[in-house]
Amino acid sequence: xxxxxxxxxxYVLACTGVEHPKVCFLPSASGDADHYIVxxxxxxxxxxxxxxxxxxxxxxKGAGLGxxxxxxxxxxxxxxxGGGSVVSLLGVWRAHGxxxxxxxxxxRGVVLCGVSAGSLCWFSESVxxxxxxxxxxxxxxxxxxxxxxHYDGEPARRESFHRYLSEGMAxxxxxxxxxxxxxxxxxxAHVVSSRPQASAYWxxxxxxxxxxxxxxxxxxGGSRTLSAA
Amino acid sequence: xxxxGFTAEPHNPALDDFILSLAPSLEPRILFLxxxxxxxxxxxxxxxATFGDRSCRPLHLSLFRLEQDPHDLRELxxxxxxxxxGGGSMRNLLAxxxxxxxxxxxxxxxxxxVLLAGIxxxxxxxxxxxxxxxxxxxxxxxALGFLPGSLSVHYDGDPIRRPAFLDAxxxxxxxxxxxxxxxxxxxxxxxxxxxxxxxxxxxQAYRVQRTTTDGASTVLxxxxxxxxxxxxxxxxxRDVPEDIREFRAERYGAAARRR
Numbered sequence: 001x002x003x004x005x006x007x008x009x010x011y012v013l014a015c016t017g018v019e020h021p022k023v024c025f026l027p028s029a030s031g032d033a034d035h036y037i038v039x040x041x042x043x044x045x046x047x048x049x050x051x052x053x054x055x056x057x058x059x060x061k062g063a064g065l066g067x068x069x070x071x072x073x074x075x076x077x078x079x080x081x082g083g084g085s086v087v088s089l090l091g092v093w094r095a096h097g098x099x100x101x102x103x104x105x106x107x108r109g110v111v112l113c114g115v116s117a118g119s120l121c122w123f124s125e126s127v128x129x130x131x132x133x134x135x136x137x138x139x140x141x142x143x144x145x146x147x148x149x150h151y152d153g154e155p156a157r158r159e160s161f162h163r164y165l166s167e168g169m170a171x172x173x174x175x176x177x178x179x180x181x182x183x184x185x186x187x188x189a190h191v192v193s194s195r196p197q198a199s200a201y202w203x204x205x206x207x208x209x210x211x212x213x214x215x216x217x218x219x220x221g222g223s224r225t226l227s228a229a
Numbered sequence: 230x231x232x233x234g235f236t237a238e239p240h241n242p243a244l245d246d247f248i249l250s251l252a253p254s255l256e257p258r259i260l261f262l263x264x265x266x267x268x269x270x271x272x273x274x275x276x277x278a279t280f281g282d283r284s285c286r287p288l289h290l291s292l293f294r295l296e297q298d299p300h301d302l303r304e305l306x307x308x309x310x311x312x313x314x315g316g317g318s319m320r321n322l323l324a325x326x327x328x329x330x331x332x333x334x335x336x337x338x339x340x341x342x343v344l345l346a347g348i349x350x351x352x353x354x355x356x357x358x359x360x361x362x363x364x365x366x367x368x369x370x371x372a373l374g375f376l377p378g379s380l381s382v383h384y385d386g387d388p389i390r391r392p393a394f395l396d397a398x399x400x401x402x403x404x405x406x407x408x409x410x411x412x413x414x415x416x417x418x419x420x421x422x423x424x425x426x427x428x429x430x431x432x433q434a435y436r437v438q439r440t441t442t443d444g445a446s447t448v449l450x451x452x453x454x455x456x457x458x459x460x461x462x463x464x465x466x467r468d469v470p471e472d473i474r475e476f477r478a479e480r481y482g483a484a485a486r487r488r
Contacts, residue, residue: 029293030293031264031266031268031269031293032267033267033269033270034476038472041476057266057267057317058317058318059318059362059364059365084293085292085293085295087325087328088292088293088325088328088329090328091321091325091327091328092321092324092325094324095320095323095324095363096320096321096363129296132295132299132300133299
C-alpha cells in the first residue's frame with residue numbers, strides 16, 4: 001500500500017495463484033485507523049480482488065463483518081496485516097483468539113503478509129521501536145527466526161537487533177523499507193522489493209562477532225527501468 | 230459514565246465539567262486514553278476541543294502512536310490529577326493495557342488518589358465485571374476490579390445490553406452491580422458510591438441485585454435517581470475529509486456522518 005507504488009501489492013496478490021483472490025485486511029496494529037482502511041480499499045480494489053477487513057475495535061457496530069470471524073479468515077486467499085504497534089496487535093489478537101485462527105489459516109495455506117508490525121508478528125521474535133527505545137517482542141512464531149524491519153532507516157533499531165542477537169536471540173532476517181521476504185512454509189523462497197535500492201539481510205551471531213549476509217533482492221519494477229535507461 | 234461526555238454528547242459538557250470540578254487543583258492535569266477505540270484522531274481532536282477551552286492541562290496518551298510520541302507511561306499516568314478513559318471495545322482496552330503494564334500502573338494511580346473516570350468501556354473497566362459488546366453480542370467480561378461488583382452501561386440506549394446484564398446477575402455469573410443510562414455518571418470514593426449525576430433529564434441509574442424467591446434466583450432492579458447537572462451548550466463539529474466521512478457512513482451507518 002505504498003503511495004503510487006503497487007508493486008508489492010501486485011506481488012502478494014499473485015502469490016495466491018488465484019485470479020480474483022479474497023483478501024482480508026487486519027488493521028489492528030493501527031487501532032483500526034479509518035484512513036488506513038480507506039487506503040487498503042483504494043489499493044486492493046474490487047476490480048482486482050475481493051477485499052474485506054476485520055475491525056476488532058468495532059465489533060459492537062457490526063462493522064466489517066456479518067459472519068463468524070474465524071470462518072471469514074479461514075475462507076481467505078490472502079490476509080494482509082497493517083503496520084503500527086506490534087505489542088498492541090498481539091494483545092488484541094490474543095484477546096479475540098485470532099492468534100489461533102491465524103495459525104490455522106497458515107496451516108491451511110492462506111497467504112499471510114504484512115508490513116512493519118504486520119511482518120514482525122509472524123516471527124518467533126522481533127525488535128520493535130514503536131514504544132520509544134527498541135525492545136524485544138515475541139511474535140506468533142510461525143517463522144522460527146527473528147525479524148527486524150526498517151533496518152536501513154533506523155540506526156537504533158539495527159543496533160538493538162545486533163545486541164539482542166549477541167544476547168541469544170534467534171538468528172533472523174532484517175528488511176529495509178521496500179524489501180519483502182517471501183517464505184514458503186518456513187523457508188525463504190524469494191526476496192523482492194518495490195524500490196531499486198532496497199536491502200535485506202540474514203543476520204546471526206558468529207563466534208564473537210556478527211555475520212550479516214546481504215540477500216539478493218529482486219526489484220519488481222526492474223524491466224521498466226531498463227527501457228527508460 | 231454510562232454514556233455521555235465529549236465523545237457521545239459533544240454539545241453537552243455537563244459531565245466533563247463535573248469531572249473537572251472533582252479535582253482538587255484549579256488547573257488539573259487530565260490525561261485522555263482513547264485505547265478502547267484504537268486511538269482514533271477524531272476522539273483525540275474532540276478531547277482537545279473540549280478540554281482545551283477549559284481550566285485544565287489536557288494531554289492524551291495514544292498507545293498506537295508511541296513511536297512518534299514516546300512517554301514513560303508510569304511517570305506520565307502517576308503525574309495526573311484525572312485519568313479519562315474513552316469508550317470502545319473493553320476487551321481490546323484491557324488486552325492492550327496489560328501488554329503495556331498499564332493495568333498495574335492504573336492500580337497504583339488509583340491507590341495514590343488519581344481520579345479515574347471514563348465512558349462506556351472506559352467506565353466498566355474499573356469494576357470487577359462489565360457487559361461488553363467487544364465481540365458483537367453483549368456478554369459479561371471480567372475487568373480490573375478496583376471497584377467491586379459489576380457495571381452495565383448504555384442502559385437505556387442499547388436495548389440488548391440490559392437483558393444480558395440482568396441474566397448474568399441472576400445466574401450469579403457476575404456479582405451484583407449497577408446499570409447506568411447514557412448521560413449518567415456514578416461517583417465512587419474508594420469503593421463507595423457517593424453521588425449519581427446526569428447530563429440529560431429523565432435518565433436513571435439502577436442498583437441490580439441477585440435475590441432468591443421460593444428457591445429460584447432472580448434479580449431486583451432498584452431505580453437510583455441522579456442529580457441533574459446544569460447543561461452549558463457549546464462547541465462546533467470538526468472537519469473530517471470527505472472520503473473518510475463517506476467510508477464511516479458506509480461502515481457504521483448514518484449516525485457516524487453527524488460526528
